[in-house]
Amino acid sequence: MENYDWSRFVLKIPVKSTIQQAFDAWNSPAALESWFLRRADFTNEAGEQRAAHSPLEKGDEFSWYWHGFTDESAEHGEILATNGHDYLQFLFGKAGIVTVRISAAEGSTIVELQQESIPLDETSRVNYYIGCSNGWTFYLANLKSLLEGGLDLRNKNVALQQVVNS
Secondary structure, three states, X not given: OOOOOOOOEEEEEEEOOOXXXXXXXOOOXXXXXXXXXXXXXXXXXXXXXXXXXXXXXXXXXXXXXXXXXXXXXXXXXXXXXXXXXXXXXXXXXXXOEEEEEEEEEOOEEEEEEEEEOOOOOHHHHHHHHHHHHHHHXXXXXXXXXXXXXXXXXXXXXXXXXXXXXX
16 A cells, blocks of 8 residues: 555545536535535635625635534635636645536536545544545535435434434
8 A cells, every 4th residue: 555645535426417506515605504514604805704695715714513513623724716616625624625626527517526635644544534535425425415306414413423424
């Protein structure tokens, strides 16, 4: 395994939606809360809280809170880039940089997520490479479920800890 690249991973999932619908699921606090987060707080560069349905912008800072976890588990980061259509990039705390690209292939819409610049120490390999790739795999499946008219698969019971869907 000496040639294995622990600094990055890429995940892709096809979804039955338009590119814009898939991107919109990432592009506001309310949208992120609909499939991913318990609470998504964003502050713009002027220090003002972003409204629930307001599109994200470069320079926005965020605090993210998950179902099944206490507020002490919040992740903090910053929007590094967005084009408002099919590309979003953000600093994901100490876990590295996440880039989301939405594209079309073979009659499907593809949501691609890349996490890179993951620190290479053993703790980061476990927490950020393994932990984040597992988490993103679940949340991308939940995004697919909801975009295709299915169920919200998240565990929303904070009393249930260490389950795969939170």
